[in-house]
Amino acid sequence: MTPEEKLASLGYDLTEAKASHPAMNVGTIVGNLMWLSGSITPPKDGVPWKGRVGETYTVEEGYEAARLCAVAQLAAAKTMLGDLSRIKRVIKVLGLVNCAPDFTNTSGVIHGYSELLVEVLGEKGKHARSAIGVQALPQGVPVEVETIFEIE
Amino acid sequence: MTPEEKLASLGYDLTEAKASHPAMNVGTIVGNLMWLSGSITPPKDGVPWKGRVGETYTVEEGYEAARLCAVAQLAAAKTMLGDLSRIKRVIKVLGLVNCAPDFTNTSGVIHGYSELLVEVLGEKGKHARSAIGVQALPQGVPVEVETIFEIE
Amino acid sequence: MTPEEKLASLGYDLTEAKASHPAMNVGTIVGNLMWLSGSITPPKDGVPWKGRVGETYTVEEGYEAARLCAVAQLAAAKTMLGDLSRIKRVIKVLGLVNCAPDFTNTSGVIHGYSELLVEVLGEKGKHARSAIGVQALPQGVPVEVETIFEIE
Numbered sequence: 001m002t003p004e005e006k007l008a009s010l011g012y013d014l015t016e017a018k019a020s021h022p023a024m025n026v027g028t029i030v031g032n033l034m035w036l037s038g039s040i041t042p043p044k045d046g047v048p049w050k051g052r053v054g055e056t057y058t059v060e061e062g063y064e065a066a067r068l069c070a071v072a073q074l075a076a077a078k079t080m081l082g083d084l085s086r087i088k089r090v091i092k093v094l095g096l097v098n099c100a101p102d103f104t105n106t107s108g109v110i111h112g113y114s115e116l117l118v119e120v121l122g123e124k125g126k127h128a129r130s131a132i133g134v135q136a137l138p139q140g141v142p143v144e145v146e147t148i149f150e151i152e
Numbered sequence: 153m154t155p156e157e158k159l160a161s162l163g164y165d166l167t168e169a170k171a172s173h174p175a176m177n178v179g180t181i182v183g184n185l186m187w188l189s190g191s192i193t194p195p196k197d198g199v200p201w202k203g204r205v206g207e208t209y210t211v212e213e214g215y216e217a218a219r220l221c222a223v224a225q226l227a228a229a230k231t232m233l234g235d236l237s238r239i240k241r242v243i244k245v246l247g248l249v250n251c252a253p254d255f256t257n258t259s260g261v262i263h264g265y266s267e268l269l270v271e272v273l274g275e276k277g278k279h280a281r282s283a284i285g286v287q288a289l290p291q292g293v294p295v296e297v298e299t300i301f302e303i304e
Numbered sequence: 305m306t307p308e309e310k311l312a313s314l315g316y317d318l319t320e321a322k323a324s325h326p327a328m329n330v331g332t333i334v335g336n337l338m339w340l341s342g343s344i345t346p347p348k349d350g351v352p353w354k355g356r357v358g359e360t361y362t363v364e365e366g367y368e369a370a371r372l373c374a375v376a377q378l379a380a381a382k383t384m385l386g387d388l389s390r391i392k393r394v395i396k397v398l399g400l401v402n403c404a405p406d407f408t409n410t411s412g413v414i415h416g417y418s419e420l421l422v423e424v425l426g427e428k429g430k431h432a433r434s435a436i437g438v439q440a441l442p443q444g445v446p447v448e449v450e451t452i453f454e455i456e
Binding site: 032033089090091092097099100101102103104105106107111114115117118125126127128129130131132133134135148150 | 324325326327328329330331332334335339340341342354398400402405438439440441442443444448450
């Protein structure tokens, strides 16, 4: 199965990514490296996410938000590359969790992102990562993730 | 106009950047890639910034702080490169907003950075970006930005 | 002295690094660039760190935590490279401090990381850096650091 077919089998559609401001790009490619703009949690069944993990959302809900961020990053990658088979490897991920002050399980949330990448890309999906808790994310979403890829 | 002339026409001076600690560099160049140290909001008319966006500062003030961070990053780039015309492209920006817990408009603040880069560098100034809200920044400034450039 | 001998002379052991999740890697190497997963503060004398700088921990304790993160990043680098002499240069560091809301000395904490790198690697250890304060880190540790290296 191609990564696109794998995503479809998991029930995820890839919609074309757009830069969220005219001064921004969806991503930047230099040689075999691609840096993507961060993807904030996309709406679920048309409903926007708004709130913090450990307050509004449980770890399990945060995990699901992180999976949706992974789908959004892959949609951005497809917009940049045309074909997800051009991904040679996921290099590095910065996972950002909008969380309550006493929250300590940022890793448990961002595992949702990491596991989806490996489900879709196999060994190529494994990556270096940090998972941190922040004070605020755009539009109050619970999770944002940004990724660097090696491409062919 | 060169980028330096454009900055002067906007009323901005570029002062030489210095590393803020002996173990640090203003930036690091490897081949055609340049990573800069983050620039914290520089003083305005000699007055340091101190406080959070959404508390001490409005979004509009945060936007202005982000523009000043962009000028500081370009000053750092000039210190590294000698000449801003050597910038081939802005690759990736991480925008950090020191903000109130309930703040959700980190994007609106970091647009100040992004728009200045495009005003000065044109199409080359467009970039991949994340804009996140953090708990604290050095010296209590409201905005810090770090940039990766492609250079010639 | 090799970097390994220097670390030993400072009283630090390098233990083999392991990815903290099956979907993650300790680091990723592409050509002459290496991105490491972030290292959270490792236990001191078997006791885990848990708490914020400016609340549970002083700046001096945070500084020590940052030194231990540097040792952990060098252990990760050794796991990836086999030999720390293959480090050509430290490119870029993102230092993350889990801190109290009114904390402003994130730089003072991350200096612990930066100074250890220069003690061990000399001029090669100097780097571009940002030092930011975040809301939460995995397991509630006070400091996490992630590093990009140029390697031979």
